[in-house]
Each structure stands twice: as C-alpha cells, then as structure tokens.
Amino acid sequence: MHPGLVPGISIEELRYKFGLDKLVFGVNAVLIIAFVIWGVTSPDTVASFSSAALEWGLHNFGWLFNVILIVCVIVMIAIAFSQYGTIKLGKDDETPEYSLFSWVAMMFAAGIGVGIFFFGPSEPLAFYHSPPPLTVEPDTEQALHQALAQSNYHWGFSPWALYALVGGALAYSSYRRGRTTLMSSLFAPVLKRTDGPIGRIIDILAIVATLFGTAASLGIATLQIGEGISTFSGRTPSMPLLMGIILVLTVGFITSAVSGVSKGIRILSNTNITLTLLAILFVFLTGPTLFLTNLLPSGTLSYLDKFLDMSSRSLSWGPETLDFQAAWTAFYWAWWIAWAPFVGMFIARISRGRTIREFTLVTIIVPTALLILAFTVFGGTAITFARDGLPGFDGSASPQQVLFSMIDQLPFSGVTAALVVVILSIFFITSADSASVVMGTMASKGDPEPNKLLVAFWGVLMMGIAVVMLLTGGETALSGLQSLTILTAMPFSLVIVALMVSFIKDLTTDPVAIRTTYADTAVRDAVVRGLEEYGDDFEIAVERAPEGAGVGIVAGVDSTSEDLTEWYRRTDEHGDPVGYDYETGQWEDGWEPPTHSPDDAPGKA
Known part of the structure; x- marks a missing residue:
C-alpha cells in the first residue's frame, strides 16, 4: 500500500507478545525498595541529602524547567493549528469513545487531583501576603491580582500543554502507528531500537517519575484529609493519623485497581468533577459573590498579561527569586513533569479517535478554564476573609488549614x-488507581491489561514513597514532598525535550501529512499550468504522469523510503515479517486479532 493511503494501525491489530520486562521491573523495584527502607529508617539523612542535592540542581538546572514548559506551550499550539492538526489519534475512520463531559471529567480527575482544594485557597492567599520578589507590595489590590496571575500561571496553560504533548504522542503512537504503550516507543523516529539500552533507561525514568510525582499528590491529599478529620475530632493532626489515612486509602485503591480499570474510574471521575463543580458553585454563591464576579475576568486577564514576565523569572533575577522558584514554580514544573507519563498515558487511553487539534485545544483550554475558575473563587474568598481580618487568614496557617478555615x-x-474529605478521598483513590495501572503497563512491555498483582505492587511502593516524603518533611511535611519531587523530575525533563523532537518527526511522515504534501504540490502546479495554457478555462484531472515527472518527485517525497514504509510492515509475535492485505484485512498466515468486549477494550479507562 502507498504510504499516503495507510489508514493507521491500532495496537490491537498487531501481534505483540506482552510480559514482565524483568530489567525495567527489577531495576525500579530494587532502587525504590532500597529508597523506602532508607527513608523509613533514616528520614533525617534523606532530608539532608535531598536538600543539598535540590539546592545544587536548582542553581544549575532550574532554568531548564522554565524553558521546557514555555516551549511545550509553543510547540503544541503550533502543531494544533498546523497541517498536522487534522490527524486523528487513531485510524482514519475511528470516532471518540467517550462523550465530551466524560472525557473532560476523567482528564480533570487524572491531571488535577487534590491540588485544587489544597492549593486553591492557600496559594493565592500566600502570594497576596508575600508576592513574588520584585513584583508588587504585599496586601494591596496589585498584590491581589498578582496572586491570582501567579497561581493561574502555575496551574494553567503550561502544565496542560505538557500533558497534551505526552498524551498526544502516546495516543498517536499506540492508536495510529500501532506501537506498544511505552514512553520508549515514542522515540521510534529517532532511535534504531526502542528496546535497546536507551529505550530501557527512558522506561525506567518514566516509572520513577510517575512513582514520585503521584506519591507527592497522595502525600498532599493525606495532609488535607488529615486536617479535615482533625477539624471534626478537634485534635491536632499527627504523623500516626496521617499514616493511618494512607493505610486505609491504600487498601481502597488497591481493591479498585485489581478489579479492573474500566469498572469504576469513569463513574468516580464523573462523580468527582460534579462534586468539585458543586463545591466551587457553593463557595461562589455563599462567599463574596459580587467581588468574585468582578475578580474572575480581571484575574484571568492579569494572568495573560503577565504570562511572559512570569516565564522569564530565573536565577538572573537574584537569590530571592531563586528561593521563590524553589518553593513554588520549580516545584510545580517538576511535579507536572513527573506526572507527565502517568497523566499522558491516562488521557491517551481516553482520547482515542479525536483529532490532534481537538485533543490539544480541549486538553489545554478546558482544564485551564476550570482551574482559573476554582482558584479565583477559592483564592478570592480566602483573600477577602484576610482583608476582613478573620482568624486563620493572616498568612501563618498551613495550606491544609486555610481550606477548612474558609x-x-x-x-x-x-x-x-465532610463533603470535601469525601472528594479528596475519591481523588486519592482514582489517582493512585490509574497511576498503578499505568506503571504496571510500563513494566509489562506495554501490556494494556497488566497483571493485577504487579499493579498492587506498584501501588504499595507508591504509598511507601508517600510515607517517606511525609517523614522527610517532618513538621513541615510539604517540604519533603517538594524537594524529592523536583529531584526525580530533573533527569526526566531531558526525556521531555527529546520527545518534542521525536513527536514532530513522527508527524511529518504520517499518511495525512504525505497526502497534504502531494495535494499542495499537485494543485499548485496544476493551477499554474492551467493558467499558462488555457487562461480561465481549465479544469484539473487526474492521469498518469510521464516517467519520472510525477508529483512525488516534484514534492520531494520518496514513497519507497523506509522512513515512510517501515512502520506499517507487519510482523508476527517473534518480529518476523509476515504478509498482510490492507484491502481485505487478512494476514497471510491466517492470524486474527482477539476480540474485546466494550468493557475491557485497551482504549477504555
């Protein structure tokens, strides 16, 4: 078949032999178990090591996080509005599996999690009392708008462009190119062998990043749930209470994970986004409604106006700015980078059948809009209470205390x-559930339905890391979550840089891109020739061109090049070539793809 006519190949149509990748699993298991033992037995040593390494890393490589997030926004917007935007994340005739609401709900639950409640009221309030260095005076109207702009910057376009990059590349690779669902598979355009040493390193780093990134989220959820329970009981949150919460919720999410990814996450996600929106609406209607109504457009425009200025902040702005970056922006960028494999793989599985343009724009804009709404309502309400002099809003309270004070x-x-504690618990379970399945897939050579014991194993390790993070931070548990998250994201950030190059190269050889190149060249040349020979009275027809004068030659496309044809040549389970008829869908040796019920299809999540 001509490379410009291939309709795409889904992963289910190919004959992969899945199974435990002993190297990827073994290296990660040994390293993480050793780390958890070290952290539980000597948290002070881990804290001092991570603090020193963090200071060195931020001083030398903090700029890299900023560059990556800025470039992600530019690259994904450019791809969405380019000729590649019409390419489907699936075969040419595929349609989306989920409604827009369910799609956004699952994306929202996976990519946002507990942060909307933990940081929603507290972060704008913190920036109102202590604005970023070299910006505005604290506790002023200017500080109010700077606070919302900075919060929206951390949670807005930048992280979602990153998720769109990883998720789009994974969906494209698996559902249009037919590759295994692994981070290493995304580098097929630039690596001769994705299962070689470099590919294995990429997969190992992806699992490490996912473990630490998700553990940080679960640690934050634990802190917030612990504060809620303490509010009911009247007792100060303690480390034994936090450990008990982790234990109970771990049992809950492992039960959910081993029961099958398609059986509950969609229902839980839809429930959670509904409850979250109701919580935002409740605070909006019972809080300073008129003030929030005015603050929403002004805060949003302040974010857009200050976007480039906030993106430019780095070591060159002085040591105070570097300290601010370490505490806030660098932590967020590291958190998003660490979460990218998990969130990317999850949204890839639920975005099948959508065009790259629709996927990119919805992934970037819709969650950003919801987060701006949430941070404006929660943060604006908390700042209003601070301006009224109410207790708990003077800047001395912890982030988890601010929410319940509000x-x-x-x-x-x-x-x-009580409702907020329920929402946080659901966020905890859905995030941990999904992340465990994703890590199981990455450790099983891309198996979309990994062994349930393996899924439970990663879940237990993830909880162990969350415990270490809380113990490392001690009284200020958040500091342990931040430093360890930033450290693990640094090496994986290099993978993100390489991914941008690989994804763009992949798209340039897509059948749609080939057809577009042919069409542009053919129509342009035909119109010129028609005008030259016939003036206004000509029409365009398709007929065989003379030998060596066809459109492919003129357009610079070699349709026999392995760069264009290698990816859709079929092989058997052992990697040996086997014939395949694209018109009839028949394999030469008679093999047929297994059938899947709607509930266990690999694309379901």
Missing part, C-alpha cells in the same frame, strides 16, 4: 467539610 466561615460548614 469553609468554617461559610454556611453548612460541617456538611461542606
């Missing part, structure tokens, strides 16, 4: 606080 000032505080 709820305490609103009607039905007891019911609302």
